[in-house]
Amino acid sequence: MSQFCPLCGKTKPEEALFCDDCAKKIHAEYEVEIDSPSCRKETVNQKDAGLKDIAGKKGEPEPRLVAEPELATESGLKTEKTGPKKKKRVGVPLLFILVAALLVGAFFVYNATIRKNNLDRSGWDAALKENSVEGYLAYMNAHPRGIHFDEAQEGLRKLKSEESTAWERMKESDNITELRDFLDRHENSPYTPLVKSRLDSLIWAGALQTNTPESYADYITLTENGSIGGDYIAEAMKRYDLLSRPQTTDAATLDSICATIDGFFIALSALDHNGMIRYLAPTVYRFFNSGAATRERITGELLVTAAQTEGTTLKFTPDTESVQYEVTSNNYYKVNVPLRKSYLKDGAAEEVYGYITHIELDSLFQIVGIFETKPYPEAP
Structure with missing residues (x-):
């Protein structure tokens, strides 16, 4: 190994890569420790392009350095890249709250004004269409401060007045x-x-x-x-x-019954003494409101009564088409027949309907009993 420092050319220990000054400078600037010759064989990635420039100036091979596990942040050589922090969007929740508040406010305004007015209008239209006491009262109860409250009250008074007038007219109708x-x-x-x-x-x-x-x-x-x-x-x-009593109708029997009824009431209407005797049995146990009596006595009393009430003549009209009868155990016939009476009152003819005459006939079709159900107690 060379005895000269590849960076500055000064003399260095043979086992060292750099001289002491350059080693200190590298440590200070790049925070790279160059402790022992064993570190020479380890390969590290150079952290800065400036180191290459320094080595290139001397024409020597690039040194292989052992990197620290984590570079200080002050050196600016930290390799971990971190993206820019996102700003919190605090405006979105606030906007949502404002929109919600506006919607709630709009609902209350709608409910207090537009909807209320619409309900008032529809209620009034329904009351006008019905035009009844019940309709106006319904509107007044539903809308005590309604736009048309006074009109509904006036309509109610008017209808009440009409009811009173109508009743005065109808109570005799x-x-x-x-x-x-x-x-x-x-x-x-x-x-x-x-x-x-x-x-x-x-x-x-x-x-x-x-x-x-x-x-x-x-x-x-x-x-x-x-x-x-x-x-x-x-x-x-x-x-x-x-x-409407059920019965077994025999045509011959029915004809005989009807003949007696027609004949008797014609004679009674005319106060025909002989005619009445013809259709009465020798003894009649009940003649209208009187008790048992002979037919001669009955007809005599009728003539006397008619003479005392001159000017009042009763006419009897039986409805023989509606005759109902039943046969009793002794072969008598109990007959019900509708009857109408007419008479003169103050010179005017009056008719009274609704009589039902109850007649009992013997086997010879002679009247043994006769009375009537009146339409009302005061009927003649």
């Missing part, structure tokens, strides 16, 4: 359709019970006038489905039973 229309329009009106009662009475009067099983069945049905109150339901069921 016989128009069933008009009464039903009122109930449809004013279901919760304070006049509803009165209108229903009036309607019930008119329908019952119609059933009495027709006086058939079908008319009473219709009244029963209307009561059961709630269309009317059914104040006369018990009487309707009784009459239906009287006029």
Whole structure:
């Protein structure tokens, strides 16, 4: 090995690579330890291009140096590369919070103004379309501070006034359709019970006038489905039973029964003494509201009564097509027949419907008992 330092040309120990001055300089500048000759055989990568320049100036081979495990950061030779640190994006969360706050605020504004106004408008439109007490009350309850509250209140007053006027007109009316229309329009009106009662009475009067099983069945049905109150339901069921009893009809028997009924009521209407005796049995155990009596006595009393009530003549019209009868154990016939009465009152003819006459005939088809079910207690 050369005795001269390859860097400066000075004399150096034969076993050393550099002279002491150059070795110190290398250590100071590059922090490379050159301790012993054994280090000469180890290969290290040169950390800086400046070392190559120094070696090149002397024309000597590049020295092989043993590198320290970690170079100091002050020398600027640290080989580990680190990228630039990313800045934290603190603006994104803040932007999100601001957007969320704006959305919440917009929702409350919409709910307090636009949505409220829309609900108010739709509620008012529905009330106008229905135009009923219930509709206006519904709007006023839902929107106590609504834009149209005063209009709804005025509409309510107007309808109430119309209800009162309508009831004054209808309480004397016989128009069933008009009464039903009122109930449809004013279901919760304070006049509803009165209108229903009036309607019930008119329908019952119609059933009495027709006086058939079908008319009473219709009244029963209307009561059961709630269309009317059914104040006369018990009487309707009784009459239906009287006029629709199942029976075995014999044509000859039915003709004989009808002949007696027609003949007797014609004679009674005319106060024909001989005619009445013809159709009465020798003894009648019940004649309308009186007890048992002979036929002569009965007809005599009728003539006296007619003379005392001059000017009032009753006419009896039985509906023989609707006769119902049954045969008893002693071969008598119990008959139910609808009847209409008419009479003069103050010079005007009056008719009363809804009588059912109950007649019992003996085997000779003579009347042994007769009474009636009146349409109402005060009926003549």
